[in-house]
Amino acid sequence: MTDDYMLKYVSDVHTGSNELTFDVAALRTTRLPHTPGWLTGESPEDQGIETGMPNLPQDLQLPPVEQIGFKARVRALGPATLRIQLAPADHQMWREPDCWPGIMTASTNGDPTCTVTSTDDVIRVELPEAELRIGTRPLTLSLYREGRLLMRTGQRLRQVAGFPMAPPALSCDESISLNLEMDTTEQIYGFGEQFSPLRKNGQRLVLEVNDALGTGTGRTYKPAPVWHSTNGYSAFINTGANVTADIGHERPSVLGLTLDDSGLDLIMFAAPTPEARLGDYTALTGTAKRPPLWAFGYWMGRCRYHSSTEMLEVGKRMREESIPADVLHLDPDWLIVDRLQTDYIWNEERFGNRKKFIDDLAELGLRLSMWEVPYLDPASPLFEEAESGGHLLRNPDGRLAHIEGTPTPDGRFRALFDLSRPETRAWILDKQRPFFDDGLAVIKTDFGEGCPPGAVSADGTPGNYIHNLYTLKYNGAIYDMIGDLTGRTPFVWARSGWAGSQRYPGQWGGDAESTVVGMQATLRGGLSYASCVPSFWSHDIGGFYGPELTPGLYIRWTQFGAFSPLMRAHGLRPREPWEFGEQALEVCRDWIRLRYSLLPYLWQVGREVETKGLPFIRPLCLEYPDDRVAIDIDDEYLFGHDLLVAPVMDDGTDPVTRSIYLPEGTWYDFFTDERFEGPGFIERKVSIEQLPVLVRDGAVIPRVDVDGSVRSTDDLLDRPWTVHVWDNGETDLSGLEGFDGTPEIAQVIKHG
Known part of the structure; x- marks a missing residue:
């Protein structure tokens, strides 16, 4: 009882x-x-029970x-x-x-x-x-x-x-x-990353950090006990x-x-608008600092690249195909003991001299991203040092804590680093220092969901809190270390999270299935997460696993990625554009270049994320709280304040008809300037080369010219901007912030 x-x-x-x-x-x-x-x-x-009811339970x-x-x-x-x-x-x-x-x-x-x-x-x-x-x-x-x-x-x-x-x-x-x-018309959304419909009425959610094993399992990597009510x-x-x-x-x-x-x-x-309330929330829990410009470029990864030779060949092919790219990502093969653990021992047999490898990438205009987890395999040569140094979490009985919720491929347990302990953070920083001295740019902080409830950490986190807060401490510790080691705004690429994770950007949506429903769940999860943890978010273009990815879905997902806060293609199998045929190569190259041309606009939105605590991608209901249709629209989104994006969720290459909801106001087709009035639905026939993007009346969209000579964001730093304005009145451009100071404006083009 x-x-x-x-x-x-x-x-x-x-x-x-x-x-x-x-x-x-x-x-x-x-x-x-x-x-x-x-x-x-x-x-x-006294309890208000109706004792005269004929169906009152007897013998209470x-x-x-x-x-x-x-x-x-x-x-x-x-x-x-x-x-x-x-x-x-x-x-x-x-x-x-x-x-x-x-x-x-x-x-x-x-x-x-x-x-x-x-x-x-x-x-x-x-x-x-x-x-x-x-x-x-x-x-x-x-x-x-x-x-x-x-x-x-x-x-x-x-x-x-x-x-x-x-x-x-x-x-x-x-x-x-x-x-x-709940009021008769009240709708609820939020609760962090949830892959279910954005409107949460009728749902029962368990907010627990999990290795979700996909986006369709009912579990989630980044929940947050934060929600919004349309009641205000x-x-x-x-x-x-x-x-x-x-x-x-x-x-x-x-x-x-x-x-x-x-x-x-x-x-x-209780502020009047959801955006104001998010600002009040992030004033208490922190905002996401805008990452370096290169983080907004195109990333390419695979699980796994097996050698430096293989990665350099991918980098060279990127340049041969004139595809702009800034980062190549290296999953666990850089380790000798390379299954679900990190001991910072570089695999020279596969990747040779680390500094030379990173320098060779730099010659191609590419930076290196490297995988990491907060777990340690007892088979690692480093294990005894870590255990004797007190760097591993323990249970209340003194035994080592073992990860839970993630299977190990070899049947051995995995221990966890106690990242709340200053000595452990200093020990890990010392292990990471040579990597950053050699030019490593960023760490993908994978996993982190496996801390067992009841484990004992040095900072006294309660046993029933430690499982969900471990991911916050893990990503925060690595984020701070990167700042210490590089002297610049740090950046990670994290999978797990909780409330407050926005201050340790960025995050991606986990292991989506390579299907249309996987793409749909990815967007839903991103919008739900953005409404509660407003940061810099991304997803694996093409999905991470599952059925063989079709060229059509790869193109559609790349278009979605081009209009995401961060852009990375990654999966168990190759995700390079040329792997999906000539049409995919040509179409995806155009969309990647378009993204690079929009980086001045992304730079302005990034400042808003940092200074106002607003998300980069925004569900329509966040900016239109009085629109009763908006909360049910979770297949399109606002990209910053001024662009509305409607990804096409289809895995073929034939044209499709896309229904798009426009909130109140005047909207223009970003590419043709065709004018529309909201609120209401419109339908557009969309070829495989097209993605519906609309721009708000009054918008100011700075862009930069991107041609075949652009290899990476480094090539954009000194280029002048062209400012596109959808407003017939006078336009004040003084608030635009350049990549490094005041931008040079080459021309202003009026639309509408």
């Missing part, structure tokens, strides 16, 4: 300058057998009238941001600093002034732009902006006999649940624990959130 309690009565209220504390009495409760509802030991009348066994205490604190973090903490008095959160457990980087996002007033039944916490009302008997929560109700807990929701179906807060063993009543609020649960989000799945009008933890740390954002 579980120990279940309903958090119900508020007492001992104290107010401070920007906070409120109080106690909550939680009553023993029982979930009714075979019927929905909860029952406490109070009298049926009231639980004992027992109670336990919870501690609560409500704080203003800014003009429209509130923090609600609710936990037993012995919970670790009460003993830790404000930014614990490491997801947050700041404890406020503006003036935290608030006013607290109270009556016998309601406590009001008034901020300049929001108000929280706390019911005291029973405990309830409701959030308002300018008198409009944005959110309330589920106290009103009962079944026919009066039993509550969604008590505002429940404690069950070592978990805590929050139940929110956003929220973030500051936790490392698993969270189960039931969005009207079990109970159609209830957003139920259950944490595998006894405490709740909920931050609510």
